[in-house]
Structure formats: structure tokens, C-alpha cells
Amino acid sequence: MIGSVRPQVDGGRYAAKATVGRDVVVRADVFVDGHDRVGAMLRWQADGESWRDVPMEPLGNDRWGASFMPERPGLHRFKVTGWVDAFATWHSELVRRLAAGEDLAVELQVGATLVASAAKRASGQDRTRLKEWAARLADAAPDEQAELATAEGLTALMARWPDRARNAATSGGSPIWVDRERAASSAWYELFPRSASPVPGRHGTLHDVAALVPSLAELGFDVLYLPPIHPIGRTARKGPNNAPISSADDVGSPWAIGSEDGGHTVVHPDLGTVDDVELLVEELGTHGMELALDVAFQCSPDHPWVSEHPDWFRHRPDGSIRYAENPPKRYEDVYPLNFETDDWRSLWDALLGVVTFWMGRGVRIFRVDNPHTKPFAFWEWLIDKVRAIDPGVLFLSEAFTRPRVMEHLAKIGFTQSYTYFAWRTDPEALRDYLTELTTAPLVDYLRPSLWPNTPDILTEELQRGGAAAFRARFLLAATLGANYGIYGPAFEHVEHEPREAGSEEYLHSEKYEVRWRDLTSAAGMRELIRRVNATRHAHPALQQDASLTFHRTDNPMILAYSKRDARSGDVVLVVVGMDHRYPQSGWTDLEMPALGLAWESPFTVVDDLDGSTYTWRGPRNFVRLDPTHAPGHLFHIEPPGLAGATA
Amino acid sequence: MIGSVRPQVDGGRYAAKATVGRDVVVRADVFVDGHDRVGAMLRWQADGESWRDVPMEPLGNDRWGASFMPERPGLHRFKVTGWVDAFATWHSELVRRLAAGEDLAVELQVGATLVASAAKRASGQDRTRLKEWAARLADAAPDEQAELATAEGLTALMARWPDRARNAATSGGSPIWVDRERAASSAWYELFPRSASPVPGRHGTLHDVAALVPSLAELGFDVLYLPPIHPIGRTARKGPNNAPISSADDVGSPWAIGSEDGGHTVVHPDLGTVDDVELLVEELGTHGMELALDVAFQCSPDHPWVSEHPDWFRHRPDGSIRYAENPPKRYEDVYPLNFETDDWRSLWDALLGVVTFWMGRGVRIFRVDNPHTKPFAFWEWLIDKVRAIDPGVLFLSEAFTRPRVMEHLAKIGFTQSYTYFAWRTDPEALRDYLTELTTAPLVDYLRPSLWPNTPDILTEELQRGGAAAFRARFLLAATLGANYGIYGPAFEHVEHEPREAGSEEYLHSEKYEVRWRDLTSAAGMRELIRRVNATRHAHPALQQDASLTFHRTDNPMILAYSKRDARSGDVVLVVVGMDHRYPQSGWTDLEMPALGLAWESPFTVVDDLDGSTYTWRGPRNFVRLDPTHAPGHLFHIEPPGLAGATA
DSSP: OEEEEESOBGGGTBOEEEETTSOEEEEEEEOOSTTOOEEEEEEEEETTSOOEEEEOEEEETTEEEEEEOOOSSEEEEEEEEEEEOHHHHHHHHHHHHHHTTOOOHHHHHHHHHHHHHHHHHOOHHHHHHHHHHHHHHHTOOGGGHHHHHTOHHHHHHHHTSOOTTTTOEEOOOEEEEEEOGGGTSEEEEEOOGGGOOSSTTSOOOHHHHHHHHHHHHHHTOOEEEEOOOSOBOOTTOOBGGGBSOOOTTOOOOTTSBOBTTBSTTSOOTTTOOHHHHHHHHHHHHHTTOEEEEEEOOEEOTTSHHHHHOGGGBOBOTTSOBOOEEETTEEETTOEEBOTTSTTHHHHHHHHHHHHHHHHTTTOOEEEEEOGGGSOHHHHHHHHHHHHHHOTTOEEEEEOOSOHHHHHHHHHTTOSEEEOSGGGOOSHHHHHHHHHHHTSTTGGGTOOEEEOSOBTTBOOHHHHHHHHHHHHHHHHHHHHHOSEEEEEHHHHHTTOOOBSSTTOOSBTTOTTTSOOOOOGGGGHHHHHHHHHHHHHHHHOGGGGOSTTOEEEEESSTTEEEEEEEOTTTOOEEEEEEEOOSSSOEEEEEEOOGGGGTOOTTOEEEEEETTTOOEEEEESSOOEEEEOTTTOSEEEEEEEOGGGHHHHO | OEEEEESOBGGGTBOEEEETTSOEEEEEEEOOSTTOOEEEEEEEEETTSOOEEEEOEEEETTEEEEEEOOOSSEEEEEEEEEEEOHHHHHHHHHHHHHHTTOOOHHHHHHHHHHHHHHHHHOOHHHHHHHHHHHHHHHTOOGGGHHHHHTOHHHHHHHHTSOOTTTTOEEOOOEEEEEEOGGGTSEEEEEOOGGGOOSSTTSOOOHHHHHHHHHHHHHHTOOEEEEOOOSOBOOTTOOBGGGBSOOOTTOOOOTTSBOBTTBSTTSOOTTTOOHHHHHHHHHHHHHTTOEEEEEEOOEEOTTSHHHHHOGGGBOBOTTSOBOOEEETTEEETTOEEBOTTSTTHHHHHHHHHHHHHHHHTTTOOEEEEEOGGGSOHHHHHHHHHHHHHHOTTOEEEEEOOSOHHHHHHHHHTTOSEEEOSGGGOOSHHHHHHHHHHHTSTTGGGTOOEEEOSOBTTBOOHHHHHHHHHHHHHHHHHHHHHOSEEEEEHHHHHTTOOOBSSTTOOSBTTOTTTSOOOOOGGGGHHHHHHHHHHHHHHHHOGGGGOSTTOEEEEESSTTEEEEEEEOTTTOOEEEEEEEOOSSSOEEEEEEOOGGGGTOOTTOEEEEEETTTOOEEEEESSOOEEEEOTTTOSEEEEEEEOGGGHHHHO
């Protein structure tokens, strides 16, 4: 029997996620009735290629494990095969009979038959050697029995030619979607290109954005994400602070997409041209970065599709098109698309065309706006189509909605997912939430992206906590999450004033206005960002989430956690102060094995935030965190032998 | 979308278990993309009957629930159907629009369309009334809008005629095997009939067993289980204490089945006849009890099948039949059957014939000896065949083997399963193990049977702990497990001497000898048994396992737990001393809601073991347990209002 196969999503109905060049760790229960020994094999394939076999190892209690490393992005499958291993069964009994002093003559003849049939399966030299062994077992003299029963050469030889015929069972093929490396680890920076001008009063352009790239690369970001860059509608355009009425100077919301200048495949004339997007992609590429564009499938009333395809929208009984609303909130500048229109094939094709248009300009990452308000079936279809063209295209799901819906979007294909991280401010709630995100079943298919802020989310904690809160949330996001991002300009400048009390909207939100900022004033935050991102790039431990382990401390306002890269043994240990006002001190209670250390081992921790070094020993170590000085410690661990060299 | 359906075993591949007359509680995630409201229906059927519908209720976070109560044993199925509820969506938005002071004229027209289509689905009076509502909504005067928007009559009417067409999804049909009541709750008593004679020196008979029935019924047992009652082989018969050589007087092991007198469908001549089995079944029936026979599918060398069907056994290269062994242990008096013989169809049919033979004599419960040493496929086939004849036949799996194998036997159909209970003596280990047994996934398909002892298992704790240990283990087994059993005569007489140090075998085990006991010496233990079984019968809380809740205490040697029957609210709270030598005292920390009580509520606990009554208040209450006096408290709880009446 084969059961409890991992990784598997809903019994293999959806693909689990994996990454090129990283181990896919497979586990399964493999067992039979009775006392027979079993053997087990992991079989895997890249789509359309042949199956490859990896022998599985017993882990105890009928659990077996093996791993494989996919070499390219795309769909893969694996199965687990188990069978009764007659030779191993016979051999383990033989060894016990020998110990009990039994005569083995008859049993060695049983073994001879097993070896003779293995010889028939074998080829080359092995075949000849197995035939010789069969003959020796059949004709063993009494004084040879002990030697033959324990001969290791035979066991190794037989293991190469297993008889998989008896009681064989195979699990159903489990799909695994393999992404390129950036899917698993990325630091995102979001900015509004119209605010990118170095000259106050001038509308920013994509050229201005390109000029910022070297500094973003120097900060260590991997992805630059731009809100929609398309023409913005005039009809019902919103004014500053989401005012229902706008003046001729107001720029409107970039999410009110489409004007007489065009729709989703056109660049806003004030920002530049489609060619400028290609140039930006190129500039980012020379700095090891990528561009992420916003996919917001909705239209302003002035979008060309409104007149060309009125049937792509919902109408009210009075004939008017339904604007977006979530009563009593109204978004008169936005018409949702009707994905269930009779003409849905043309609509869906047009939307796919938007994505492939930008793919043609070199864009391979898309941040999808509110995917949960569109049909699951649409996204499953679209992502499949896109991946057939380029399996390296990544989609970030911006679904701040109910957990089951967020999870389902990840199941049907979204590469990364926004999370509730921003609102998990209580230390215990944060620990519980991150534990849920980084353990089964979620860890098998949902890659969390942690954002301390977005243009829609200025949390109460950031409003009240000052720069110390910003620093702590940054350290948490960038080290708890292999994938994270910030709405950068507002974050670096510690912008914390809400539109009104009780609101999470920014005052003078960039969603409705162009903003200019003095970049030099962000120096302090930038230095922290630079150091943390440098540590992320230097330490594979921070480039994955599955190993996240929380450690106890005796002060609830001190959060300690570590990550460990299984292959290299690299470890990062983070200690964060959750009080943004007063210093906190306390003692750690480290789970030493999670750090790859013996329980009472001495070790050296080096803080990458300020270069300080401490010599610790065993689980209990004193820490003191002053939020006015630093958000916490970002330690890498040096093994005991290197302690002297570092000090 | 529908997901995480419970109860479901391996995604519906195996049947979950349920009981006639008890609620099957179904849960599922039901959700759609977007903000639409959904509706959900539980659909269930007894095999071959039509589907019945139960509306599901939202439990929060997209989880929905409903339950159904099967009325007869046999295979049942259920599904969960979800759909977008356009009316509920429209209505919830309408209420918010009303609160925001919007004009509702256009929206009421949208509603009119929805109501008009419901009228088409409806019949009778409802149809007329829905038509009237549609007309009123379509022509609503401005001053009627508010009244129409909040009319509860319309909501109730629409709920009766849901439109299940939009975005409907249905889970796969999940199988549920429904057993009769005894499968869910039973107290077993095992005895060797050959030791049942009231006259020392005389071989006991089935008539002697029948004479014991009234006293067993008085003790409150539900099932009398007899080890094999068939003729015993002579060849290689074991002597006392499993000696390899026996004398002519030795009776041999009842598990060495078959002699020249016959095999599995014959009664040992010294015990009586097949007719006596029928009489015993009858006598038990008049006392509300049942007979369980042992199914041990193996043969002594003298079994008629050995000569009639030599190909049903395994042979060694020297032509001899393989006896049972687990090297270096040998069971020369037993030949295992070869279930994989070429003639397996005849063999399997013959074994099915054994079960149906005894079913024909009125036996409906079978305790299956070592099922894990026979093929899973055989048991799945046999149990299916038997259930087709009588879905009320129950099978207890005696598989003390690896967890995955024990679980799989339960999945493929065994009604109840022996467990590791006997060896879980550490309080924390016992709590963890029982928690695992009584929560998902196990609770959905494996019914644990807790045995403090068996003829094969005299644990070290019982060997050393004296009568106090026997009392404590009895109280634990009978209250932690809705199903439990004892190897009764040895248990009542506190027999605790092992064959040798380090062994779990009884000295002078009844497996190889006839034993006579002075029944009057068991009075003390019998009184405890009688009281506990009486409480089990009086309190539905003890007749199920799923509600088992452990409560903290401040003394690790005091174990506290409760069970609660959801339908009646009946609660039993048990406090057991885990130190069998010295008194232990401490404070409880009761999880009051699990008892159906408010956190600081006063309540009265009545100890059914000695009739004492205590008035308690809130979670913290003092207990003192003296093992020389009683194993613990077996409390039922009386609500605050009754406190005075009881004292």
C-alpha cells in the first residue's frame, strides 16, 4: 500500500510547487500486510520526458523518502512505487536463523532460487556473478553457511536487480509545477512612475524610472513593480484623497485604465511609450533585476472596449453599465468586466492578449490586481496558456480576501501570494500565522509574499510606531519571507499619516496624485534595507521558507526565529524587538538542532546589521534590543571552529 | 469550489464509519471567487435509495456544516453541493444600499427578475406568492422601497426555492459505512470455555459457559468473546507454558485448529456441539448480550485441509510444509495458509464459508486473529461478501503491529481495532495516544477497542502494580474507550505472575492449560466492574469517543478527562490516579465549555463509584486520590439547578 504522499495538493488534483535547482523532498507510507520487507522507488519526469528512478530510503514507521532536483521550469510529475522485496525478507530471516544456530541448508536453497531469478533480470557482469552466487547457495557445504548468509557482496548485487513484480503498487502521478529561481526568492520594490521625476512639478516618466534602477539594485532589490502604466480615464476621474470630483489638473487613479489614447496595451503618453518599457526591462536586466507590471482587468468608462464591446460589461435594468461598487463604496471611474458574458471567449482571448503583448516586450512577472473578483476558471485558463508559451512567467496574486479563496488562487497556479502579514502585529499571532504559511499543506503550494505596506495599506502600527516600527516590520518581512516587498518611496520616507483617523489610506495617496520626495532624507532606512538585502543574497537560508523555526524567549516582546538551508547547512538567526518604543531584554531558549548545533555547543553569532559579534553557548543567551538603535539582530552563525577567527 | 470535506478517508477511496441513529456531522469549505453569497446543501443516501437533502449552515470562514442520521446499517454516501445564491447576494447589497440612503428603484427591478424566476421553479401557493412579490418589487413606489428591501417573508420564501444552477459544484460522493449500535459501544469479556467448569478437574463446556451468562450480564458486559472452540491438533502440540513437548493429558493451544474430528466448522468434542453454540447465542440474547467467535485462519498439522488441500499451504524445497515462525520463534503446531496459492479462489471461498457457517448459527461478531499476516485484499473481499449477506456483522481486528498496517485494516472494513492502550502507561503518552485515536483522521474510520490485558498481554504495569493497577487500568479502558474488553477471569482475579521475568506471557497460561478459579475471590474487582459498566449504560457520553477532552491538572500523576454527548448534553468527567502505590492530590484546571458549563459556574459532581457528591465551582477544584481505596472518580455532572436536590 502507498499512502500519505507528499508533496501533493488535494490528492494530486492541483500541482504542488517547486523550484529549478532545489530538492523536491518526497515522502510516502509504503507498507504491506505481514512481515515481508518492502522496497520503494521514487519515479519522476519533466513533462514529455522519460521517467527517472531514485531509490527511496526507509525513515521508520513505514515512512519512506527520497528527493529529486528539477532542472528546468515547467510541469513535472512523480510517483512512488513499492513492492515486496523477497530477497531482503529472506535475508533478514536468514540472519536471525543463523543467530539462533539453525541449520540453513534448506533456506539457502530458497535463496538460490531468488538469486537465480535475479540473474535472469540482470545483464552483463552482474548476470554472471548472480549465476555464480545461485550455484554457491544451492550447493553450500555446512561450514560455508555462515559466510554465505552474511555476504555483503550478494546483498549489494541483489539491490541492483530488484524484483518489483510482487505486490507492486504505485501512487497516482502527482503534478509538480517547477518555477525558476526568482519565484522562490525575491525582494520587490513598488513605485509610481509618475512620481519618479527628479524635478519637482514635472510628471515622471519611464526614463526617470530607468534612472533610478542603479540605486534600487544597489539596495539589493530583485523586482521593480509598477502600478498600471496605461492611459487613465477622464469620466468620473477621482480627485486627491479619492474625492468624487476632480479638476482638470488631477491625474486620476492608474487603475481607471483606458482613455481615447487606448487601453491595456498602451502606455500613458505622459509616462512614455511601449518602447520605453522595453528599455526599462533592459536597464533592469543589466542590474540583475526584473520588471513586474500590474494586471488590472477592468476599464475606465473611456476605455476603447466600452464602445467596441459593450457586451463585455454588466448592464443594469435601466441600460446603464454597472460601475464597480462594494455598497456603500462606489468606484464610478471603474467598470468591471463581465467574465460570464456570452462573448466570453473573445473577452478572455483579449485579456490573454494583454499579457502576451507585454511578454513580447520582455515582461515576465505580473502582479495581478484583485484576482479573487474574477472567476477561478479564467485564471486557471490564462495561466495555463501563458505557461505554454513561457513557463518562466510569474504571477503574484493580490487577493486580500478570505483564506480559502487566497489558497485556491495559489492552487490554480498563482506563483506568489500576498498575505495578512501587514496586520499580524501581535508577536504570538505573527508566529502562528507564519507557522501556518510555512508548514503543510500551505507550504506545498502557496508562496507567501510579505509586504509591510502597499499603496492601499498603511497599518495602524506604522501610523503610530514611528521609524522604529518601520524598521522592525522591514526586518520581519525580509527575513520571515523569502519573498517580500515594499511600497518603497513611502516606506523609506516613513510616511505614516492616514487620510483620516481609522483609515488605512495614505493622506495624499499617490493613487490620486503625483508626489515628489527628497530622496536624500531616506538615507537611514536605505542603509538598513541595503544590509538586510545583502544578507538575503549571501545566505541561502533566507531564500526559502520551509525551514522557518521559531525559538522561545522568556520575553513575549522578543521574537526569535531561524532558517536553515539543508544542502549547505547555512543558518540565519533573527531576533526582533516587537516593542517599538522601549528597550526589551531577555533570554533565548534556542532549539539548538534547528541551528545545526549540539545542545551545549558554543558558537559565534555575527550581526550583519552592525557587524557586532557575540560568543554564545547552548540555548540560553542574553539579548537586549533598543528600538531607537536597531530593530533587532540579524545573525549568521559561525561554527565553533571559526569562533576565534571572527572575533 | 468545494474542499476539505469531512468525514472522508483518503479522499473518498475508503468508507468513513458511522452508526445507526447517530448524527453524521458533515463539514466542507464552500466558496466562490468574488463577493457573491453562496448556498450549500448536504445530499445523502442509503445505498440504492434516493438522495435526501439537508440545507447546510455557514460556520464562518467559508466552512459549512450539516448532519444526517442514518436509519439502518449498510453503505451510505453523501455529497456537498454549493452554488452562487444570486438572491442572497442581491439582498445583502440591497440592505447596505438602503443603509447608505441610495435610491433603490433600479435594484428592486433586478430583484423582481430574480423573484420571477424563482416563481417558475416553485409550485403551489409559493408560486403564486412569489409572482405577487415580483410584481410588487417591479412597481415599488418610492415610499415602499425600505419596507420591501427588508421584508423577511420574501427571504424565507426564496430560501425554499433556491436557484442551484449558477456556478454549482458538487463534491465526489463520499462513502460512509453505517454499523449497528454495538459497533460504536461495547464492553467485551473474554474467557476460555474449557476453564468454565464449576467443578475443579472437569473440562469446561459450552453449557458451563451458558451458566455464567447471567452473572456476566449482571456485571454489564455486552459481548462474550471465546477463543477458538474447534478441535485441537495433536501433532507438535504444545505443553504447559508453551513447552515444545506435551504429554497425553495436555489440552494444547486452541489456536492450533483442526484434528481428525474436523476443522473450523466443528466444535471441540470436549466443549460440546454446534447446537450448543446456538443455545449459547440464545442464552446471551435473552440477557441483551452477544457472542463473538475467534476467526483464526490457520491450521494444525492434523486439520483435514492439510491432506485434502496440500496446495493451500507453503512448502519448503525439501517438500515439507512450512510451519509458522518468526525467527527464532517457532510455532510447529500451526501451519499458516498460503493466501497466494494458485488455488486461492477455492481457499478464499472455504474461509468465507467458515464465517457464513457460524453466521448461520446466529453469530454476528468475529474477533479476527492476526489479520495483518493475511493479505489486505483478502479481508476487503471477505468483509464485503459478509456484509452483502448481513450488514450487521462486526469484525474486531487483532493486529498488534505497525500503525500504518493497523490503520489500513480499519480502512478496508474492520469494525473495531485493538490498540496500543495496554502499553501506554505514562500519563502524557496515554493522553497523546488517545488524542490521536479520537481526532481526525483516525476518528473517522478506526474504532479503538481498549484492552488492559489479553491472554497474550500481561503488561509490566499489571505485573508490578497489584490490584490498584488493575483497578486503574480498568477505569481508564472502560471510560476512555466506548469499546473495551478484558480477558476476564485472569483480570478479576488480579493474576499478575509472568511466565518468566521480562515476559508478557502469563505463568500457566490458559492458552496451554485448563484453569479453575474460585469465583468468589473476585468480588472486589467485580463490584468496580459492575459500577463502571452501569455508568457506561446510563450515560450516552461514554458511548462515543469523538468528544474526548483532556483537562489539565497541576499534578502529572492525576489524569482528568471528559466526554460529552452533543445531542443530550450528558457529561461524564473522570479523574484517575496514575500512581498505583501512593495517594496523589492536586488541582484541576477544567476546560469548562467542554463540560457544557460557563467558566465560573458552580456545579455538582456525583461519583458513581461510591455515590459521593461534591459541589465545585469553575475550573480549579481540589482532588485527592488514594489508590488503596479507589482508582479515581467517575463523575457525572449535575447542572447548577439540581445541586441542592442531590446533596
